[in-house]
Amino acid sequence: MNSILESPSPVRTDENRLPLVQAQGVRKNYGQLQVLKGIDLQVDAGQVMCLLGPSGSGKSTFLRCINHLERIDGGRINFDGELIGYAQRNGKLHEMKPREVARQRRGIGMVFQRFNLFPHLTALENIIAAPIGIKRIPKAQAIAQAHELLEQVGLGDKASLHPAKLSGGQQQRVAIARALAMEPKLMLFDEPTSALDPELVGDVLDVMQKLAASGMTMIVVTHEIGFARNVADEVVFMDGGVVVESGSPAAVLGNPSHERTRAFLENVI
Ligand code: ADP
């Protein structure tokens, strides 16, 4: 046990940063294909990182590794003071048991390009399913929380509608509310607006911007450069399974130092 005098976890680094996610030398292969070739990244509590890069550069794979959807082949990912997939027992590292993996995953919310709502459930039922089924919180409490979340994403009047009766942008906002219902410490977004009609993108980005302003830690894979410029604390440009450059939005988007970044930005803007 830590004595009271010892600093509590999470550990503060020299620069007074509170890392929530730390990736060091992360490698991932699919057979012979090397998809991640040594990714080093850090996201601090309360920060928003936007991950940009051409298709196939490994962005989704990286998010999936954080969320236990893929297993890494090298390096390490630390989340909230713990190694992803490994637990410390009796002073030794062990592969996590399914129950421990599930616990770790509960701290991480994920929103995909396709909304993946349960089609046979209403918006409200989609949101309360995991809090009741997994977190075992009382139904009345889950329902009250779901109504609050629907208000927050601008869908207070849509609780009883099924996904088919909602626009793509509304479905995506329900998906965000559903992830938030588990009270995650980290939200991962994988191109959350890429499948939406252009006129529906703004409402989803507004919700994400509000979430960022509320202090949520977020990693956002997106081609929305305006969002990255306005909301990100750090922008990371990936290509070919490596981080090409990272820094403030002003630096990476306004004055990129690598030709590959420049070429990519010219294409997306
Ligand atoms: P991005 O999200 O940046 O577009 P991905 O992480 O989806 O890139 O993919 C990176 C590379 O890994 C691509 O070449 C893709 O074809 C390959 N890939 C992704 N998932 C798999 C998989 N399950 N099996 C084999 N190859 C995969």
Ligand code: MG
């Ligand atoms: Mg992707």
